[in-house]
Amino acid sequence: MVENLTSWHFSAEHQSCGIRFFVFLVACGLAPALVCGQQVATDPSSTHIFPAGGRRGTEVKVQVGGECIPPGTRFRIWGEGLTAPSELGDRVTGNYVPSPRRKPSEQPVTHPTEWTSHITIAADASLSPGLWRLSCARGGTGGRPFIIGDLPELIESESNSEPADAQQVELPITINGQIAGECDLDYFSFSAHVGDVVKVDTVAARLGSALDPIVQIFDPAGHRIAAQELRVGADPVLAFRADVTGEYQLLISSVTFRGGPAFVYRVTLSTTPFLRFAYPAGGQTGRTETINFFTLSGDGHFLPQPHTVSFPGTTGPFWTRHGDSSNAVPLLTGNLPETNESTNNNLRESATELRLPQVMNGQLESSTDEDWYRLACRGGTSLSIECLAQPGWSAALPLVTLVDAQGSLVSAANAIQAVDGTTRILWQPPTDGEWWLRVRDLQHGIRGGPDFIYRLTVQEAVPDFLLSSKVDVINVVQGARVEVDIAIQNVGSFSGPIELIAEGIPEGVTVEGTQIAAGQTSAKLAFVATEEARSCDVMLRIRGKAEIAGATIERPVRAMHLGHDPDGIGIESSSVNHVQLTIVHKPVFRLYCNEAYQYAHRGTVYPYLMEVERLNGFDQPIHLEVADRQIKDLDGIDIPATTIASDQSKFMLPLYLPETMHINVQAHSNVYAQGHVAFVDKFGQRQTMLVVSTMRCMIRTLPTVxxxxxxxxxxxxxxxxxxxxxxxxxxxxxxxxxxxxxxxxxxxxxxxxxxxxxxxxxxxxxxxxxxxxxxxxxxxxxxxxxxxxxxxxxxxxxxxxxxxxxxxxxxxxxxxxxxxx
Structure with a gap:
């Protein structure tokens, strides 16, 4: 016989006493860390945008995904020719393929929500990606890319999970899709003529998407094609030559068999050239050079396409596309003379002469290739030797070795040891004389090829520094302080002090830690907001200033946005020279409950007593729901939408425990609730805020009645x-x-x-x-x-x-x- 529910659960009075006791402990600073500690992150975050791009000259309806974001969240997009409403629209639910029901796990789970918006793309918009962010009174999110294209675009429609249901497309086209469930497979059908070289450019990881895609092509007979396949970062790119005229099929799936709204991708299908790399990979500022752009052939090798490139007057990377190519590749611009290696310098005796200063462009065209260079040096003059594989997604790992006239090792460095992938040797010749440099790959004897490209720079050491941050958003609460880590890379022989300067600081915010002592490789920059600081978003530019050889040198802090794969490879640059500072409004309420086990039957809506603490006179209604982030799988538990009236401080939270919950799998259930509000702050600004409950509703389930x-x-x-x-x-x-x-x-x-x-x-x-x-x-x-x-x-x-x-x-x-x- 099943015991009656009323003999198991705590009474409302007992629950209320528990809450009051906990609040008392918090006020006294006596609450145990295990209970006090919030076990889920509570800051807002973005997860995806779908579709993740659009065509120039169109208006794109999008669904913006995030966690812990309330209705009315601010939406901002940056990019030449891009505009969007300043707030997200309604909450929506997509038409997703359901995942099979599985036993609940003890691992943390998240449930992103999606909201409508639209982005207008001007007909003359730049083809470089835009960047979008979210923010509310609880904080801002890091930037994510929105891609601009010039091909027709398609948004997949479900269900296309079977070959017979493949969605028909016509080349060239960019497909926007989501692997939205464990059972979701996306099939597309397209026509190709014999001899066509079809390229399949998949973008997922470079968006910051959760998807690790598998891409497969099937011929008209249904057989999988052994296509030419390579990677741009973590994303697969395929090319194949059609053997027959007919209907081919493209299949996109997830390698992990996981899926969800955030598993977003873009695939461009076309017969236009796909640029894999360029050689030489750069040039001198202001000069015009012939560059060979290498494209996919569809049968395993690369096809060179020469094009004339005019290099800009500023140094650094720039992205370019040539001819009718469907994508862009990066080139580097420098201010030193440039030369291309000779093809017969595989031995020390036939080493190519390097005239300082110089940039040497080279290729390790086979697994046994190595390049030798001869240097004539003056004693006592510090030299900087740098070797960088290009482009950033190259599989090359350069190893640079410096030897003397007797062949004895003087110094060596490789790309694996470098923080940023650039091989560096700082060296001072003891006397006038000749020395030799050898460039080979760490995978020598195993890998090599025409795409193993490097740029070797040798010059007198020029002191310099680079600054970077792993985040491009800073959230500081009114009346609080937050620190941001700044990484310093000292280049050449530089080891002096650096002053950090932040431009765009709003009233009520001060910056601390702006002085970096000589020789430091990291620093903490602190932002302090007063109680009276206005809650808002501002864009900051942070730069470092130092005195080098009697001149003042300034360098920007490059901040990583969220649109990149695990190795930092993005659509174009994965960093920006600005950060978003959000002044977070002080909390206006907190949610508490008695964190002690209560008992409820499966197949019931159980009332769990909670209490709201209203702060600083806040008296608006609060809308409650199940939290987007949970410390474990809830096995279907939900919280029906509930509103706390403005005069309520205690309320019964309805916990829906489905009758289908698994039996004897989880010992108990821990449920976080979240509440969102809209209010007008003291500056007359409309604000929206979402707060996650401080404690969990803890339930042990009983059989159904x-x-x-x-x-x-x-x-x-x-x-x-x-x-x-x-x-x-x-x-x-x-x-x-x-x-x-x-x-x-x-x-x-x-x-x-x-x-x-x-x-x-x-x-x-x-x-x-x-x-x-x-x-x-x-x-x-x-x-x-x-x-x-x-x-x-x-x-x-x-x-x-x-x-x-x-x-x-x-x-x-x-x-x-x-x-x-």
């Missing part, structure tokens, strides 16, 4: 008919009360009147009416829900499924919706 079921799993039906469905309640002695039964979310054209099974009764018949003008699919799933009330205001919920089926021979396509004629 009642089960609703249909006697027949399937019921034959025709149009203009009434079908009777026999329903049964399997009761336990713990619940004998009445239950109201209704058809839940019926398809258009199908209805059923609500019925009641009286107290103590166990059966009833529900009449399902099918309209005269209905066109039925072959099978239509229906769901009945029974609701009753136990003692103690605990609501009992049970559901049962039944399927309406057409008579044999009358069924239509199973994917057709139920619609009126």
């Amino acid at each position: 009642v089960r609703l079921r249909c006697l027949n799993r399937e019921l034959p039906a025709t149009t203009k008919s009434r079908v009777m469905c026999s329903l049964v309640l399997d009761r336990t002695p713990n619940f004998l009360g009445p239950m109201q039964i209704q058809l839940l979310d019926p398809p258009l054209g199908i209805s059923a009147e609500a019925i009641t099974i009286a107290a103590g009764e166990t059966t009833a018949d529900a009449a399902i009416d099918v309209e005269k003008s209905m066109t039925l699919a072959s099978s239509i799933p229906l769901r009945f829900r029974a609701v009753g009330l136990m003692d103690g205001d605990v609501q009992v919920v049970s559901e049962a499924l039944v399927t309406l089926v057409l008579p044999a021979g009358a069924a239509l396509d199973e994917h057709q919706e139920v619609l009126p004629n």
Whole structure:
């Protein structure tokens, strides 16, 4: 016999005492760390935007994903020719392929929410990616890319998880998709003619997407094609040459078998050239040079395409595309003379002469290739030797070795040892003479090829420094202080002090830690906000200033945004020269509950006592829901939307415990709630804030007290008919009360009147009416829900499924919706 619920759960008075005692401990600083510590992150974050880009000259409807973001969250996008509304629109739910039900895990889980918006792309917008961010009174998020293209665009539609349901596309095209569930596979069908070289450029990891994609191509006979495949960062790019004319299929899936709204991708299908790399990989400022751009051939090798490039007058990387290429590649611009290596310098005896200062562009064209260079040096003059593989996603790992006239090792460095991938040797020749440099790859004897490109720079050591940050957003609460880590890379022989300067600091915020002592490789820059600082977003530019050789040198802090793969490879640059500072509004409320186990039956809506602490006179309604972040799988537990009135301080939070929860898998359930509000601050600004409960609702589940079921799993039906469905309640002695039964979310054209099974009764018949003008699919799933009330205001919920089926021979396509004629 199942024990009655009321003999297990704490009374409201006991729950209230627990909350008051906890708040007392917090106020006294005596609460245990284990209980006080918030076990889920509470700052807002962005997860994705879908689609992740659009075509020039269009307006793109997007769904913006994030966690812990309230309605009315601010939306900002930066980029030439890009505009968008300043706030997110309505919350939406996509049409996603459901994942199979699995046993709940003990691992943390997140549930991003999605919100509508739209982005207008000017016809002359730059093809460089834009950057978007979210912010609210609780803080801002890091930037993510929004890609601008000039090809037709398609947004995938579900379900296309079977080859027969492949979505038809016409080349060239950019496809926007999501692997939105564990069972989701995305098939696309396209025509190709014999001899066509089709390129498949997939962008996922470089967006910061959660997707690790598998990309496959199938020929008209359904056989998988062994395509030329390589990686740009962590993203696969394929090319194949069509052997026959016909319909080919593209399949996108997840290597981890995981999926969700944040598993976003963009795939460009075209027959235009895909640029893999360029050689030489750079040039001198202001000069015009012929550069070979290497494209995919579809049969395993690269095809050079020479194009004339005019290098800009400023140093650094720039992205370029040439001819009718579908993508851009980076080139580097420097202010030193440039030369390309000779092809016969594989031995020390045939070393290429280096004239200082100089940039040497080289290729390790085979696994056994190595390049030798001869240096004539003056004693006592410090030299800087740098070697950088290009482009950033290159598989090359240069190893530079310096030897003397006798062949003895003087110095060596490799790309693995370098923080930023640039091999560096700082060396001072003891006397005038000749020395030799050898460049080979760390994978010598195993890997090499025309794409193993490097730029070797040798010059007198020039003291310099570089500054960087791993984040591009800073959140500081009113009346609080936050620190940001700044990495310092001392170049050449520089080891002097640096002064940090932040431009754009708003009123009420001061900066500390701006003086970096000589020789430091890291520093903490602190931002301090007064209690009276206005909650807002501002863009800052942080730079460092130092005195070098009698001149003042300034360098910007480059901040990493979120659009990159684990190795830092993005669509173009994965860093920006600005950061967003958000002054976070002080909390206006806190949510508490008694963090002690309570007992509730599966298949009930259990009232869990909570308390809200309103701060600084805040008296607005608070809207509650289940939190986006949880410390473990909830196994279907949910919190129906609940509003706390402005005069409430204690309330019963409804916890829906599905009857389908697994038995004996989790010892208990821990549920975080979150609440969001909108208010006007003292500056007259509309603010929105979301707060996660300080403590967890802790539940141990008991067996169900009642089960609703249909006697027949399937019921034959025709149009203009009434079908009777026999329903049964399997009761336990713990619940004998009445239950109201209704058809839940019926398809258009199908209805059923609500019925009641009286107290103590166990059966009833529900009449399902099918309209005269209905066109039925072959099978239509229906769901009945029974609701009753136990003692103690605990609501009992049970559901049962039944399927309406057409008579044999009358069924239509199973994917057709139920619609009126």
